[in-house]
Every structure is written in C-alpha cells, then in structure tokens.
Amino acid sequence: MINLDDRELLATIDNSDQLGSMSKWxxxxxxxxxxxxxxxxxxxxxxxxxIWEYKQPKNVIICGMGGSAIAGDYFVSLFNNELSIPxxxxxxxxxxxxxxxxxxxxxxSYSGNTEETLSRYHEALKRKSMIISISSAGLLxxxxxxxxxxxxxxxxxxxxxxxxxxxxxxxxxxxxNLDLISNVEQxxxxxxxxxxxxxxxxxxxSSIKENLAKEISYGLxxxxxxxxxxxxYAPIAYRAKTQLxxxxxxxxxxxxxxxxxxxxIVIFDNPNxxxxxxxxxxxxxxxxxxNITTRFEExxxxxxxxxxxVLEIFPQGKSxxxxxxxxxxxxxxxxxxxxxxHEIDPSITPSIDKIKHSLRVKHNLLEHIEKEVx
Numbered sequence: 092m093i094n095l096d097d098r099e100l101l102a103t104i105d106n107s108d109q110l111g112s113m114s115k116w117x118x119x120x121x122x123x124x125x126x127x128x129x130x131x132x133x134x135x136x137x138x139x140x141x142i143w144e145y146k147q148p149k150n151v152i153i154c155g156m157g158g159s160a161i162a163g164d165y166f167v168s169l170f171n172n173e174l175s176i177p178x179x180x181x182x183x184x185x186x187x188x189x190x191x192x193x194x195x196x197x198x199x200s201y202s203g204n205t206e207e208t209l210s211r212y213h214e215a216l217k218r219k220s221m222i223i224s225i226s227s228a229g230l231l232x233x234x235x236x237x238x239x240x241x242x243x244x245x246x247x248x249x250x251x252x253x254x255x256x257x258x259x260x261x262x263x264x265x266x267x268n269l270d271l272i273s274n275v276e277q278x279x280x281x282x283x284x285x286x287x288x289x290x291x292x293x294x295x296x297s298s299i300k301e302n303l304a305k306e307i308s309y310g311l312x313x314x315x316x317x318x319x320x321x322x323x324y325a326p327i328a329y330r331a332k333t334q335l336x337x338x339x340x341x342x343x344x345x346x347x348x349x350x351x352x353x354x355x356i357v358i359f360d361n362p363n364x365x366x367x368x369x370x371x372x373x374x375x376x377x378x379x380x381x382n383i384t385t386r387f388e389e390x391x392x393x394x395x396x397x398x399x400x401v402l403e404i405f406p407q408g409k410s411x412x413x414x415x416x417x418x419x420x421x422x423x424x425x426x427x428x429x430x431x432x433h434e435i436d437p438s439i440t441p442s443i444d445k446i447k448h449s450l451r452v453k454h455n456l457l458e459h460i461e462k463e464v465x
Contacts, residue, residue: 092312093432095305098295104431107438109338110295112253113424116416117286119246119256124279127243127264130223138238138464143219145241147269148195151178152186153262154211155199157333158252159225162199162259164326165419169411170272184210192219197265199258201251203229206456213460225261227254230457234464250438252337253423255330256286256416263412278410285408285417293424304424307372307402311425312432314370314400316341318422319390321348321383323411324374327418331372334426338437341429348375348386359393370400374418377405 093100101110135144153163163180170178181187184207190196196215200208203226212234215222222240224231227247235242243265245257260279266272291297293304300306316335320328325347332345346355358366371394373387394401404421406414430437450456 092309093434095295095302095308095428095431096298101295101431104434104436105427105438106436107250109250109253109427109437110424112249113420113427114290114294115249116253116256116420117283117290119254120260120279120283120286120416123245123257123260124264126245127261128268130241130243130265130268132241132268133239136222136239138216141216141219143192143221145221146193148176148221149193150176150189151195151197151271152190153178153180153197153199154186154208155180156182156205156207158255159199159201159205159208159258161326161330161333162255162262163197164329165259165323165415166262166266168323168326169415170266173272176271181211183207186211186214186218186220190215190218190220192221194218194220195269196220196222197262198222198224198231199262200224200226200229200231201245201254201258203227203231203233204457206450206460209234209457209460213464216464223265225258225265227257230461233461237465252334255419255423259416275412278412281408281410281413282416285413286420289407289417289420293421304421305428307404307421308425308428308432310400310402311335311370311372311429314368315344316370316372317344317346318372318374319346319348319351319387320374321379321387322376323415324376324406324418327374327415327422330419331374331422331426334423335429337440338423338426339429339433340435341433348383348390351390352386356390356393359397366394366397367399369394369398371398371402373401373403374422375403375405376414 160182198208198212224235225243227245243261318328318331329345332343335341335343407417408414427437
C-alpha cells in the first residue's frame, strides 16, 4: 500500500496539488471575505425591454450544482434559526414556480459555466427576479458585467472542489450585507486561526502517527464509508460522500439524524447480511441535544456489532461556523489521501468530462443561453 509519508510519491499522484490547495483554506477565507464586502447593489436592472428594482427579498433561492450548491446547504443548516425569510437550495435546470420579482436568486458556479446554473440565471431574468452571482469567471461573470446584475468574483485557477471556502464565505458575507443575518466577523476570524493550525496537522509534512486525516484514510481503504451527521453536520456528511466520490473515486453513503433512525437503521435487522465492509463515520458535536446524543449512541452500538470500523469525527472551535469548517477540512483531506491510496489523481474526473462533452455536442445549451441573454 502507498506510504502517505512519502512526499515525493504523493506529489507524483496528486498532479494538481490538491493537498497544497487545501493548505491555503485559511487564506481563501480571508480573501473571499474581503472581496465579498465590496459588492455594490444596484437600485434597478434593465434587460431587453424589462426593468426591475432591487429591494429586500421575500424569499431566496440558492442555485448551484455539486460543490457550489453545497455551500447553500451549509448556509441553510447554519443560519436556519436566524433567517426570517425562506431560503432554499435548488439543484436543477429550472426555478420553482413561486420565484418572481420579489425573489432573490443567487447563482453560484466556480467556473461560471455550469449549464444548469446558467439556465436558472436566464429564467430568473425573464421573471424579473433580483439576481446575484458568484464565480471565478465564465458566462456568469460575462452576463453580470453586461447586464449589471451584482457579481462576486472569486479566485480562479484552483481545483473547484478545494474552492469551497471561497464560495461559502462569499455567500455568508452576501447575506450579512443584505442584513439577513447578523455580524459574523468574530466567527470568521476564529475559522482562519483554526484552519491555519489544522493545515499543519493534516499536511504532507505531518507523519501518519500525528496526522488524523492520513490515519482515517487508511482506515477507510477497501471499505464503503457511511457518514452520519446531524444539524449543521448533516451537509458535512453529504460533502464527505461527494468528496470521496470525486477525489477518492469510491462509493460512499451519507445519512442524517434523526431521519436515519426511521429507515437506514433497519439495515442492522437483517442477520443474513454482513456489514463488515462498511465503515461507519459519525460526524457530530459533544454539545448537541441529549436526545440526538442518545440516537448516535444507539446507532454506534448497533454498528459496532456488525463492523470493525466505527469512528467519530468531532469538530474544533467554539463557534458553529468554526465547527462546521474544521470538520469539513478534515473530511476533505481524508478524501484526497484516500484517492492517493488508490493511486488515482484526486483531481481527474473523466466521467464528468465525458457527460459534459456529450451534452455540448448534442445540445450545446450554453451557446443557446448566451445568445438568449446577450
């Protein structure tokens, strides 16, 4: 098996240096925060023969796909009890029927060229919705510049999956600028300190014995990981699943409490099925509600009878945002190290590339949208 302390070998497999990009998360948080604060909101926007105003929205829809959409999941789980208007996440080509001129449509795409997201941008224009976009470049930036819809430009040139803090912090700052959430400055300052500390602990320079990310990745090798989270950690469980899909190229499963206790827990009731190839990873918080702790403990007992691989991931930090991002930082590092253990470049996604190519050849939706918008 690959020696994760062999830094030269790691660099050979990790051709795009995702591990190096991960070490810069603290820097990305600060950069995104500063950049997003500069956003200026227009009073009105004109497109074709339509003119509409920008005002306080009555509802918000966050549009994205993959690593861009999950920033919305994180946000909603973290600020759900603070938000006074509905905020939903949308992963589709189309907007719900209720989205209209009193809706804020936030379009997030790291590349700026995600066709599902651009399709919703186009639809939001036709409905005279207030639109704000976040991207590093692409058509999203081009449309915003041409039409005058607000746009937050983030750093380009890094693997989209490791650009998560750029998009998430931009989203948080945007809601703060709109007075939809309260000040988060202290939480972000704590996040930067923790990420800079953890970057050393999880780096390639840190040995296996002292590196939790390397240690867990070995434990997940040749297993099917099943992540279970609660509350603000539920989207982290899903993020872990998608990161292992993309970076490690393995099957992974995500569940959320308390919902898992109404269906997924029944897998333990079949005496004829072995679960020893399943690795159960519980992502939660020692300060969670007592009834949730009981749920985790009962699932852990059942899992321990069926599998030798049962572990828990606890966050670091005091604020909820720090807890959220410190846990995410760990699972992202795990996914990259696990991909390297499989001797696969974490950054390559040939199956996604093939689907995009096929869609471009058969439908070329981006060209159609560009003509319609401009």
